[in-house]
Amino acid sequence: MSDAAAPGDRNAAVPADRVTVVVVDDHSIFRSGLRADLDETVHVVGEAGDVDTAIAAVAEHRPQVVLLDVHLPGGHGGGGAEVIRRAAPTALGTRFLALSVSDSAEDVVGVIRAGARGYITKGSSGTEVSRAIATVAGGDAVFSPRLAGFVLDAFGAVAGEQAQTDEELDRLSSREREVMRLIARGFSYKEVAAELFISIKTVETHVSAVLRKLQLSSRHELTAWALERRLL
Structure with a gap:
Protein backbone atom coordinates (compact mmCIF):
# COMPACT_ATOMS: atom_id res chain seq x y z
CA MET A 1 0.00 0.00 0.00
CA SER A 2 1.38 3.40 -0.94
CA ASP A 3 1.98 5.93 1.80
CA ALA A 4 0.81 8.79 -0.40
CA ALA A 5 -2.75 10.02 -0.54
CA ALA A 6 -4.87 8.87 -3.45
CA PRO A 7 -4.76 11.06 -6.57
CA GLY A 8 -8.38 12.00 -6.09
CA ASP A 9 -7.57 13.41 -2.67
CA ARG A 10 -4.69 15.47 -4.02
CA ASN A 11 -6.68 16.96 -6.83
CA ALA A 12 -9.93 17.63 -5.00
CA ALA A 13 -10.82 21.24 -4.26
CA VAL A 14 -10.37 22.06 -0.58
CA PRO A 15 -13.06 24.23 1.06
CA ALA A 16 -11.61 27.49 2.37
CA ASP A 17 -12.76 26.80 5.93
CA ARG A 18 -10.87 23.49 6.23
CA VAL A 19 -7.27 23.06 7.35
CA THR A 20 -5.09 21.06 4.94
CA VAL A 21 -3.01 18.40 6.67
CA VAL A 22 -0.39 15.79 5.86
CA VAL A 23 -0.43 12.88 8.32
CA VAL A 24 2.94 11.23 9.03
CA ASP A 25 3.09 7.95 10.94
CA ASP A 26 4.78 4.64 10.17
CA HIS A 27 1.64 2.62 10.92
CA SER A 28 -0.83 2.75 8.03
CA ILE A 29 -3.66 1.42 10.19
CA PHE A 30 -3.17 4.27 12.65
CA ARG A 31 -3.15 6.80 9.81
CA SER A 32 -6.38 5.39 8.41
CA GLY A 33 -8.05 5.39 11.81
CA LEU A 34 -6.94 8.92 12.59
CA ARG A 35 -8.05 10.18 9.22
CA ALA A 36 -11.53 8.76 9.80
CA ASP A 37 -11.65 10.23 13.30
CA LEU A 38 -10.80 13.83 12.41
CA ASP A 39 -13.73 16.18 12.12
CA GLU A 40 -14.99 18.18 9.14
CA THR A 41 -12.66 21.13 9.86
CA VAL A 42 -9.68 19.06 8.65
CA HIS A 43 -8.86 17.98 5.10
CA VAL A 44 -6.09 15.36 4.81
CA VAL A 45 -4.24 15.98 1.53
CA GLY A 46 -1.45 13.44 1.96
CA GLU A 47 0.12 10.75 4.10
CA ALA A 48 3.61 9.41 4.71
CA GLY A 49 5.18 6.59 6.68
CA ASP A 50 8.87 7.54 6.91
CA VAL A 51 11.16 10.55 7.00
CA ASP A 52 11.99 10.84 3.29
CA THR A 53 8.42 10.25 2.10
CA ALA A 54 7.20 12.82 4.62
CA ILE A 55 9.58 15.48 3.32
CA ALA A 56 8.45 14.77 -0.25
CA ALA A 57 4.78 14.94 0.78
CA VAL A 58 5.25 18.31 2.46
CA ALA A 59 6.99 19.66 -0.64
CA GLU A 60 4.23 18.33 -2.91
CA HIS A 61 1.14 19.28 -0.94
CA ARG A 62 2.26 22.39 0.98
CA PRO A 63 -0.21 21.69 3.80
CA GLN A 64 -1.08 24.18 6.48
CA VAL A 65 -0.21 21.60 9.14
CA VAL A 66 1.91 18.45 9.25
CA LEU A 67 0.74 16.05 11.93
CA LEU A 68 3.68 13.76 12.62
CA ASP A 69 4.95 11.09 14.94
CA VAL A 70 8.24 11.61 16.77
CA HIS A 71 9.70 8.18 15.98
CA LEU A 72 9.87 7.48 12.24
CA PRO A 73 12.03 5.18 10.10
CA GLY A 74 14.23 6.40 7.26
CA GLY A 75 16.27 9.51 6.71
CA HIS A 76 19.27 9.89 8.99
CA GLY A 77 17.54 8.47 12.05
CA GLY A 78 16.22 11.80 13.32
CA GLY A 79 12.52 10.90 13.16
CA GLY A 80 9.94 13.66 13.33
CA ALA A 81 12.53 16.27 14.31
CA GLU A 82 14.49 15.49 11.14
CA VAL A 83 11.36 15.91 9.02
CA ILE A 84 10.86 19.39 10.48
CA ARG A 85 14.48 20.46 10.08
CA ARG A 86 14.66 19.31 6.46
CA ALA A 87 11.16 20.30 5.30
CA ALA A 88 10.58 23.60 7.09
CA PRO A 89 13.08 25.78 5.14
CA THR A 90 11.14 25.26 1.89
CA ALA A 91 7.65 25.07 3.44
CA LEU A 92 7.41 28.50 5.02
CA GLY A 93 3.63 28.46 5.40
CA THR A 94 3.50 25.01 7.00
CA ARG A 95 3.34 24.38 10.74
CA PHE A 96 4.24 21.12 12.45
CA LEU A 97 2.32 19.37 15.23
CA ALA A 98 3.75 16.28 16.92
CA LEU A 99 1.36 13.42 17.73
CA SER A 100 3.07 10.57 19.52
CA VAL A 101 2.57 7.74 21.96
CA SER A 102 5.71 8.96 23.73
CA ASP A 103 5.43 11.44 26.56
CA SER A 104 9.13 11.52 27.48
CA ALA A 105 10.72 14.89 28.13
CA GLU A 106 13.51 14.11 25.66
CA ASP A 107 11.08 13.50 22.79
CA VAL A 108 8.94 16.51 23.61
CA VAL A 109 11.83 18.95 23.93
CA GLY A 110 13.68 17.54 20.90
CA VAL A 111 10.81 18.00 18.46
CA ILE A 112 9.87 21.42 19.84
CA ARG A 113 13.45 22.61 19.48
CA ALA A 114 13.35 21.40 15.89
CA GLY A 115 10.41 23.73 15.26
CA ALA A 116 7.15 21.94 16.10
CA ARG A 117 4.37 24.24 17.26
CA GLY A 118 2.85 21.69 19.57
CA TYR A 119 2.88 18.17 20.95
CA ILE A 120 -0.09 15.99 21.82
CA THR A 121 -0.27 12.32 22.72
CA LYS A 122 -2.04 9.53 20.86
CA GLY A 123 -4.45 9.19 23.74
CA SER A 124 -6.15 12.32 22.43
CA SER A 125 -9.58 11.96 20.82
CA GLY A 126 -10.28 12.83 17.19
CA THR A 127 -12.01 15.99 18.35
CA GLU A 128 -9.02 16.98 20.48
CA VAL A 129 -6.60 16.35 17.61
CA SER A 130 -8.80 18.36 15.22
CA ARG A 131 -8.93 21.22 17.70
CA ALA A 132 -5.14 21.09 18.13
CA ILE A 133 -4.67 21.21 14.34
CA ALA A 134 -6.87 24.31 14.13
CA THR A 135 -4.96 25.94 16.98
CA VAL A 136 -1.57 25.35 15.35
CA ALA A 137 -2.86 26.43 11.92
CA GLY A 138 -3.96 29.68 13.54
CA GLY A 139 -0.43 30.37 14.74
CA ASP A 140 -0.72 29.32 18.37
CA ALA A 141 1.05 26.52 20.23
CA VAL A 142 -0.70 23.56 21.83
CA PHE A 143 0.43 20.84 24.24
CA SER A 144 -1.20 18.02 26.12
CA PRO A 145 -1.52 19.40 29.68
CA ARG A 146 1.04 17.14 31.36
CA LEU A 147 3.66 17.92 28.68
CA ALA A 148 3.61 21.70 29.03
CA GLY A 149 5.89 21.57 32.07
CA PHE A 150 8.63 19.83 30.06
CA VAL A 151 8.61 22.65 27.54
CA LEU A 152 8.62 25.43 30.14
CA ASP A 153 11.50 23.82 32.04
CA ALA A 154 13.54 23.15 28.91
CA PHE A 155 13.18 26.58 27.39
CA GLY A 156 13.76 28.28 30.71
CA ALA A 157 17.10 26.47 30.73
CA VAL A 158 17.74 27.50 27.11
CA ALA A 159 17.08 31.12 28.00
CA GLY A 160 19.63 30.86 30.83
CA GLU A 161 22.22 29.32 28.51
CA GLN A 162 21.62 32.07 25.93
CA ALA A 163 22.09 34.76 28.57
CA GLN A 164 25.41 33.20 29.59
CA THR A 165 26.53 33.00 25.94
Whole structure:
Protein backbone atom coordinates (compact mmCIF):
# COMPACT_ATOMS: atom_id res chain seq x y z
CA MET A 1 0.00 0.00 0.00
CA SER A 2 1.38 3.40 -0.94
CA ASP A 3 1.98 5.93 1.80
CA ALA A 4 0.81 8.79 -0.40
CA ALA A 5 -2.75 10.02 -0.54
CA ALA A 6 -4.87 8.87 -3.45
CA PRO A 7 -4.76 11.06 -6.57
CA GLY A 8 -8.38 12.00 -6.09
CA ASP A 9 -7.57 13.41 -2.67
CA ARG A 10 -4.69 15.47 -4.02
CA ASN A 11 -6.68 16.96 -6.83
CA ALA A 12 -9.93 17.63 -5.00
CA ALA A 13 -10.82 21.24 -4.26
CA VAL A 14 -10.37 22.06 -0.58
CA PRO A 15 -13.06 24.23 1.06
CA ALA A 16 -11.61 27.49 2.37
CA ASP A 17 -12.76 26.80 5.93
CA ARG A 18 -10.87 23.49 6.23
CA VAL A 19 -7.27 23.06 7.35
CA THR A 20 -5.09 21.06 4.94
CA VAL A 21 -3.01 18.40 6.67
CA VAL A 22 -0.39 15.79 5.86
CA VAL A 23 -0.43 12.88 8.32
CA VAL A 24 2.94 11.23 9.03
CA ASP A 25 3.09 7.95 10.94
CA ASP A 26 4.78 4.64 10.17
CA HIS A 27 1.64 2.62 10.92
CA SER A 28 -0.83 2.75 8.03
CA ILE A 29 -3.66 1.42 10.19
CA PHE A 30 -3.17 4.27 12.65
CA ARG A 31 -3.15 6.80 9.81
CA SER A 32 -6.38 5.39 8.41
CA GLY A 33 -8.05 5.39 11.81
CA LEU A 34 -6.94 8.92 12.59
CA ARG A 35 -8.05 10.18 9.22
CA ALA A 36 -11.53 8.76 9.80
CA ASP A 37 -11.65 10.23 13.30
CA LEU A 38 -10.80 13.83 12.41
CA ASP A 39 -13.73 16.18 12.12
CA GLU A 40 -14.99 18.18 9.14
CA THR A 41 -12.66 21.13 9.86
CA VAL A 42 -9.68 19.06 8.65
CA HIS A 43 -8.86 17.98 5.10
CA VAL A 44 -6.09 15.36 4.81
CA VAL A 45 -4.24 15.98 1.53
CA GLY A 46 -1.45 13.44 1.96
CA GLU A 47 0.12 10.75 4.10
CA ALA A 48 3.61 9.41 4.71
CA GLY A 49 5.18 6.59 6.68
CA ASP A 50 8.87 7.54 6.91
CA VAL A 51 11.16 10.55 7.00
CA ASP A 52 11.99 10.84 3.29
CA THR A 53 8.42 10.25 2.10
CA ALA A 54 7.20 12.82 4.62
CA ILE A 55 9.58 15.48 3.32
CA ALA A 56 8.45 14.77 -0.25
CA ALA A 57 4.78 14.94 0.78
CA VAL A 58 5.25 18.31 2.46
CA ALA A 59 6.99 19.66 -0.64
CA GLU A 60 4.23 18.33 -2.91
CA HIS A 61 1.14 19.28 -0.94
CA ARG A 62 2.26 22.39 0.98
CA PRO A 63 -0.21 21.69 3.80
CA GLN A 64 -1.08 24.18 6.48
CA VAL A 65 -0.21 21.60 9.14
CA VAL A 66 1.91 18.45 9.25
CA LEU A 67 0.74 16.05 11.93
CA LEU A 68 3.68 13.76 12.62
CA ASP A 69 4.95 11.09 14.94
CA VAL A 70 8.24 11.61 16.77
CA HIS A 71 9.70 8.18 15.98
CA LEU A 72 9.87 7.48 12.24
CA PRO A 73 12.03 5.18 10.10
CA GLY A 74 14.23 6.40 7.26
CA GLY A 75 16.27 9.51 6.71
CA HIS A 76 19.27 9.89 8.99
CA GLY A 77 17.54 8.47 12.05
CA GLY A 78 16.22 11.80 13.32
CA GLY A 79 12.52 10.90 13.16
CA GLY A 80 9.94 13.66 13.33
CA ALA A 81 12.53 16.27 14.31
CA GLU A 82 14.49 15.49 11.14
CA VAL A 83 11.36 15.91 9.02
CA ILE A 84 10.86 19.39 10.48
CA ARG A 85 14.48 20.46 10.08
CA ARG A 86 14.66 19.31 6.46
CA ALA A 87 11.16 20.30 5.30
CA ALA A 88 10.58 23.60 7.09
CA PRO A 89 13.08 25.78 5.14
CA THR A 90 11.14 25.26 1.89
CA ALA A 91 7.65 25.07 3.44
CA LEU A 92 7.41 28.50 5.02
CA GLY A 93 3.63 28.46 5.40
CA THR A 94 3.50 25.01 7.00
CA ARG A 95 3.34 24.38 10.74
CA PHE A 96 4.24 21.12 12.45
CA LEU A 97 2.32 19.37 15.23
CA ALA A 98 3.75 16.28 16.92
CA LEU A 99 1.36 13.42 17.73
CA SER A 100 3.07 10.57 19.52
CA VAL A 101 2.57 7.74 21.96
CA SER A 102 5.71 8.96 23.73
CA ASP A 103 5.43 11.44 26.56
CA SER A 104 9.13 11.52 27.48
CA ALA A 105 10.72 14.89 28.13
CA GLU A 106 13.51 14.11 25.66
CA ASP A 107 11.08 13.50 22.79
CA VAL A 108 8.94 16.51 23.61
CA VAL A 109 11.83 18.95 23.93
CA GLY A 110 13.68 17.54 20.90
CA VAL A 111 10.81 18.00 18.46
CA ILE A 112 9.87 21.42 19.84
CA ARG A 113 13.45 22.61 19.48
CA ALA A 114 13.35 21.40 15.89
CA GLY A 115 10.41 23.73 15.26
CA ALA A 116 7.15 21.94 16.10
CA ARG A 117 4.37 24.24 17.26
CA GLY A 118 2.85 21.69 19.57
CA TYR A 119 2.88 18.17 20.95
CA ILE A 120 -0.09 15.99 21.82
CA THR A 121 -0.27 12.32 22.72
CA LYS A 122 -2.04 9.53 20.86
CA GLY A 123 -4.45 9.19 23.74
CA SER A 124 -6.15 12.32 22.43
CA SER A 125 -9.58 11.96 20.82
CA GLY A 126 -10.28 12.83 17.19
CA THR A 127 -12.01 15.99 18.35
CA GLU A 128 -9.02 16.98 20.48
CA VAL A 129 -6.60 16.35 17.61
CA SER A 130 -8.80 18.36 15.22
CA ARG A 131 -8.93 21.22 17.70
CA ALA A 132 -5.14 21.09 18.13
CA ILE A 133 -4.67 21.21 14.34
CA ALA A 134 -6.87 24.31 14.13
CA THR A 135 -4.96 25.94 16.98
CA VAL A 136 -1.57 25.35 15.35
CA ALA A 137 -2.86 26.43 11.92
CA GLY A 138 -3.96 29.68 13.54
CA GLY A 139 -0.43 30.37 14.74
CA ASP A 140 -0.72 29.32 18.37
CA ALA A 141 1.05 26.52 20.23
CA VAL A 142 -0.70 23.56 21.83
CA PHE A 143 0.43 20.84 24.24
CA SER A 144 -1.20 18.02 26.12
CA PRO A 145 -1.52 19.40 29.68
CA ARG A 146 1.04 17.14 31.36
CA LEU A 147 3.66 17.92 28.68
CA ALA A 148 3.61 21.70 29.03
CA GLY A 149 5.89 21.57 32.07
CA PHE A 150 8.63 19.83 30.06
CA VAL A 151 8.61 22.65 27.54
CA LEU A 152 8.62 25.43 30.14
CA ASP A 153 11.50 23.82 32.04
CA ALA A 154 13.54 23.15 28.91
CA PHE A 155 13.18 26.58 27.39
CA GLY A 156 13.76 28.28 30.71
CA ALA A 157 17.10 26.47 30.73
CA VAL A 158 17.74 27.50 27.11
CA ALA A 159 17.08 31.12 28.00
CA GLY A 160 19.63 30.86 30.83
CA GLU A 161 22.22 29.32 28.51
CA GLN A 162 21.62 32.07 25.93
CA ALA A 163 22.09 34.76 28.57
CA GLN A 164 25.41 33.20 29.59
CA THR A 165 26.53 33.00 25.94
CA ASP A 166 25.58 36.64 25.36
CA GLU A 167 27.60 37.64 28.40
CA GLU A 168 30.63 35.73 27.11
CA LEU A 169 30.34 37.24 23.63
CA ASP A 170 30.08 40.72 25.14
CA ARG A 171 33.67 40.30 26.29
CA LEU A 172 34.79 40.23 22.64
CA SER A 173 35.06 43.13 20.22
CA SER A 174 33.20 42.88 16.91
CA ARG A 175 36.44 42.04 15.10
CA GLU A 176 37.31 39.39 17.68
CA ARG A 177 33.91 37.78 17.12
CA GLU A 178 34.53 37.64 13.38
CA VAL A 179 37.92 36.04 13.90
CA MET A 180 36.50 33.65 16.51
CA ARG A 181 33.82 32.32 14.16
CA LEU A 182 36.23 31.79 11.27
CA ILE A 183 38.84 30.06 13.42
CA ALA A 184 36.14 27.88 14.99
CA ARG A 185 35.01 26.87 11.48
CA GLY A 186 38.50 25.60 10.72
CA PHE A 187 39.97 28.53 8.77
CA SER A 188 43.76 28.87 8.92
CA TYR A 189 45.30 32.13 10.12
CA LYS A 190 46.23 32.91 6.51
CA GLU A 191 42.64 32.27 5.32
CA VAL A 192 41.21 34.45 8.11
CA ALA A 193 43.62 37.24 7.17
CA ALA A 194 42.53 37.06 3.53
CA GLU A 195 38.83 36.91 4.43
CA LEU A 196 38.98 39.96 6.71
CA PHE A 197 41.69 41.90 4.85
CA ILE A 198 44.02 42.03 7.85
CA SER A 199 47.55 40.74 8.46
CA ILE A 200 48.33 37.28 9.79
CA LYS A 201 50.00 38.93 12.78
CA THR A 202 46.78 40.78 13.56
CA VAL A 203 44.85 37.50 13.34
CA GLU A 204 47.25 35.93 15.83
CA THR A 205 46.74 38.87 18.18
CA HIS A 206 42.94 38.59 17.97
CA VAL A 207 43.00 34.80 18.52
CA SER A 208 45.16 35.22 21.62
CA ALA A 209 42.73 37.82 22.96
CA VAL A 210 39.72 35.59 22.24
CA LEU A 211 41.24 32.58 23.97
CA ARG A 212 42.21 34.68 26.98
CA LYS A 213 38.80 36.36 27.33
CA LEU A 214 36.89 33.08 26.95
CA GLN A 215 39.36 31.24 29.19
CA LEU A 216 40.19 28.65 26.54
CA SER A 217 43.58 27.13 25.80
CA SER A 218 43.47 26.16 22.10
CA ARG A 219 41.61 26.62 18.82
CA HIS A 220 40.22 23.09 19.28
CA GLU A 221 38.60 24.15 22.54
CA LEU A 222 37.33 27.27 20.77
CA THR A 223 35.63 25.14 18.09
CA ALA A 224 34.00 22.95 20.75
CA TRP A 225 32.88 26.06 22.64
CA ALA A 226 31.30 27.59 19.53
CA LEU A 227 29.61 24.34 18.48
CA GLU A 228 28.11 23.84 21.93
CA ARG A 229 26.57 27.31 21.74
CA ARG A 230 25.42 26.88 18.13
CA LEU A 231 27.42 29.86 16.91
CA LEU A 232 28.64 28.25 13.68
